[in-house]
Amino acid sequence: MTGRSAVLQGxxxxxxxxxxxxLAGYIGFGALAAGHGLPLxxxxxxxxxxxxxxxxxxxxxxxxxxxPFAITVLAAMxxxxxxxxxxxxxxxxxRHARHRGWHYLVAAQLLSLTGWAMAMARFPDIEPARRLPxxxxxxxxxxxxxxxxTAIGYAVADAITPQxxxxxxxxxxxxxxxxxxxxxxxxxxAYALGCGAVAxxxxxxxxPEWGVLIAGLGGGTLAYLLLPRRAS
Amino acid sequence: MNSLMALVIACALATYVWRALGAAISGRxxxxxxxxxxxxxxxxxxxxxxxxxxxxxxxxxxxxxALWQRLGAAAIAxxxxxxxxxxxxxxxxxTGGVAIVGLYLL
Numbered sequence: 081m082t083g084r085s086a087v088l089q090g091x092x093x094x095x096x097x098x099x100x101x102x103l104a105g106y107i108g109f110g111a112l113a114a115g116h117g118l119p120l121x122x123x124x125x126x127x128x129x130x131x132x133x134x135x136x137x138x139x140x141x142x143x144x145x146x147x148p149f150a151i152t153v154l155a156a157m158x159x160x161x162x163x164x165x166x167x168x169x170x171x172x173x174x175r176h177a178r179h180r181g182w183h184y185l186v187a188a189q190l191l192s193l194t195g196w197a198m199a200m201a202r203f204p205d206i207e208p209a210r211r212l213p214x215x216x217x218x219x220x221x222x223x224x225x226x227x228x229x230t231a232i233g234y235a236v237a238d239a240i241t242p243q244x245x246x247x248x249x250x251x252x253x254x255x256x257x258x259x260x261x262x263x264x265x266x267x268x269x270a271y272a273l274g275c276g277a278v279a280x281x282x283x284x285x286x287x288p289e290w291g292v293l294i295a296g297l298g299g300g301t302l303a304y305l306l307l308p309r310r311a312s
Numbered sequence: 313m314n315s316l317m318a319l320v321i322a323c324a325l326a327t328y329v330w331r332a333l334g335a336a337i338s339g340r341x342x343x344x345x346x347x348x349x350x351x352x353x354x355x356x357x358x359x360x361x362x363x364x365x366x367x368x369x370x371x372x373x374x375x376x377x378a379l380w381q382r383l384g385a386a387a388i389a390x391x392x393x394x395x396x397x398x399x400x401x402x403x404x405x406x407t408g409g410v411a412i413v414g415l416y417l418l
Contacts, residue, residue: 097402115373122317129324134359139323143316144371152319157326159358161351165343167334175339184338188331242376246416247409249373250385252345253366254408257386258393259400260360266401268349272356280361281368291365296358304353 086210090217093202098194098218099225105133106226108251109140110233115249116144120234127230128223131192134159137252140291147289155293163188166196173203174212183212190219193259265296377416385412 106127113123118140127138135156142152167188174187195218203211237245264270279299284291366374367382374382388411393404 096398101372101401101405104402104409108405108409112372116371118316119314120395122314122320123322125317126320126323129320130327131324132327134355134362135323135327138358138362139319141366141371143408149315149322153322156349157329158324159355160327160330161355163327163330164351165332165348167331168338168341169345171335171338184335188335189328189355191331222346237373242373243413245373246377247413250382250412251405251409253363254386254389255369255401255405256359256363257408258389258404260356260363260389262393262399262401263342269354272353273360276357276360277364279316279357280363280365283361284365284369295361295365296354299357299361300350300354303357304350307349 083213086206086213087217089210090219092216092217093214094218094221094225097270098198099221102194102222102226103229104251105255106229107233107236108248108253108255109136110230110235111237111245112137112233112252113140113230114234114237115193115245116140118143120231124227125232127227130156131189131223131226132156132159132160132163133252134256137256137279142289142292145288146304147292149225151290151293155296158293159294162193163191166191166193170196170199173199173208174215176209176212178209187212187215187219190216190223192219192222194222195219236275249274268303268307271306275299275303275306276302377412381412381415384415 110123126139130136138156138159139152142155170191171184171187174184195215198218199215206214233248237248260273264273276295276299279295280291282296283298287294367386385408389404389408391396393401394401397403406408
């Protein structure tokens with residue numbers, strides 16, 4: 081039993097449907113960024129360094145409408161708050177005496193929704209010492225495939241007919257439309273999606289530069305207040 | 313370094329704050345309570361707001377399409393994803409891309 085075999089096993093499991101879904105999302109993101117006339121380098125770096133498509137979508141859209149720097153960073157940060165509960169639940173399952181502390185900090189950077197969901201499902205069947213190397217293998221394939229897809233989407237967006245480009249650019253919003261509606265399992269999510277979907281376009285009309293942040297804070301807080309209070 | 317690259321790095325650091333915090337305090341703090349519920353609501357509402365805005369009032373390439381074409385393509389993708397393929401995300405997303413082109417060419 082070696083860590084290397086666990087890395088390879090994780091990599092193999094990523095190189096299939098998980099990578100294909102990411103390819104569709106990031107090809108769309110690359111095409112969208114190209115459509116806004118943004119430079120390729122920063123767009124590919126955003127996939128590797130930010131590694132959170134919602135935050136990337138927010139930063140690209142807000143940058144395009146000329147939103148202030150700090151407001152954009154704040155919106156991206158709030159959109160990424162989901163990583164806190166994700167690492168809180170996942171890292172304890174990967175802990176083992178053989179790993180060093182900084183390994184978990186690297187794993188936290190490689191974490192994405194895809195990696196988290198797959199790891200939560202697979203870890204019960206993987207012995208604890210092999211989970212972290214499995215996770216490295218899985219997520220590295222995801223990051224590399226997504227970075228390549230970003231560049232491919234960006235490159236082909238300018239080389240293809242305008243009609244096909246429309247299809248590619250539409251992939252990113254559809255990707256999130258499906259993921260968001262497919263993730264509705266409780267009242268909080270349903271209310272937040274409903275309030276946000278209304279608040280987003282309305283806030284954009286009145287304050288394009290602040291719209292994303294206002295929709296998130298306003299719509300999200302409204303959804304939270306609409307939730308029935310639990311007796312505690 | 314251009315302003316977009318600086319923005320990318322800043323957003324990466326802002327995102328990493330949550331990741332590192334979660335890794336550091338994991339095992340001692342549980343992911344529940346009102347604060348986590350509120351943060352989840354804000355994150356979902358922000359993304360839903362952005363997606364709704366892109367579909368209803370897009371910038372750039374999608375401005376060439378009509379609202380009914382974007383709504384129609386989104387509806388077709390939803391039907392394929394939820395009703396026809398039992399939540400096959402890859403097929404659903406691809407359908408949306410093909411559908412918007414098809415409706416645009418009508």
